[in-house]
């Protein structure tokens with residue numbers, strides 16, 4: 020049986036990062052007022068050269084400040100842009116436009132519009148070249164939007180330009196880790212920790228990456244597999260590695276055709292040689308593979324398994340990677356595990372066996388990770404219930420509607436809102452309808 024450990028904790032995006040880039044809201048308003056006043060004081064000498072343009076720029080800047088002050092960041096952007104365009108050498112207007120774009124980026128990130136946020140931050144970076152905030156937040160937005168390769172490019176440059184900012188190294192490390200470049204991730208986290216020795220999240224991420232590195236350093240990296248970065252022991256597991264790449268490519272194609280979705284970024288895959296899988300993951304004996312941001316599978320288990328079993332395990336874990344990419348961290352464990360089992364081919368009749376109204380766990384219990392369940396019988400029951408539940412959803416409109424629920428969760432909607440919008444049922448209603456159909 021395969022398992023999913025939920026969204027990556029610590030190594031991906033520690034919650035602290037959400038507020039780590041200094042939040043501009045409060046500070047900017049004052050700054051805007053102060054800067055607007057400064058602009059009035061410094062403009063007369065230049066105003067003699069092109070009085071109309073100067074006066075217009077001044078008026079547009081004032082308009083921008085007024086709107087920004089009133090909380091209308093979007094409405095402030097146009098006036099700030101015009102002021103800057105009319106008087107490009109005026110530092111006040113440049114600064115105000117940059118700060119407005121930063122604030123807009125923050126608002127879009129909060130709405131999970133990560134591509135829009137990254138674009139605003141990028142533009143802000145051109146206006147505020149001495150401020151580390153725009154490129155760091157751009158990198159963060161790209162990471163959150165599942166674009167680690169683009170994030171790495173932005174953050175490498177930011178870490179070079181602002182080597183004294185710990186967050187830059189920390190975010191760069193997270194991007195490298197997501198891309199499977201553990202050695203570079205370790206380097207970044209070490210630099211961040213040297214600058215911020217008390218950062219417990221960085222320390223934990225670093226410990227985990229070092230554990231990974233002890234095994235992965237000796238592995239070959241296969242980059243030929245489309246969106247997958249597959250690492251395996253080139254000497255011992257050559258044939259298995261090729262088989263895994265082939266199966267993952269097919270899963271990418273087939274699950275994509277069924278669900279109508281593909282992962283937005285790279286999917287890192289590690290095939291652990293020998294006994295190293297359990298040493299690194301600490302997974303329970305019944306776990307045949309897991310996804311925790313990377314797909315991790317034991318070579319020993321796969322090499323002995325018939326091809327159908329290899330396909331089942333990898334398709335299951337690939338589905339977790341896809342669901343995570345589309346639905347983000349809000350997807351409950353039952354939806355993850357239910358979809359992964361349906362995709363690997365588990366039939367409703369099989370899931371239903373042994374499941375009754377009395378024994379079936381509730382949605383609340385099925386929301387958290389299944390990996391912590393030490394009792395195999397109990398674990399089997401949870402997987403069966405998750406599979407049954409997803410078949411229940413599929414009976415109400417097929418894969419396209421499930422994909423829409425994932426899209427909505429990915430945009431930041433909560434589960435009840437997403438289920439209600441798509442099926443007209445919240446979690447409670449779904450549980451009631453589902454239980455009523457159980458023996």
Ligand SMILES: [Zn+2]
Nearest residue numbers: 021022023359
């Ligand atoms: Zn799973």
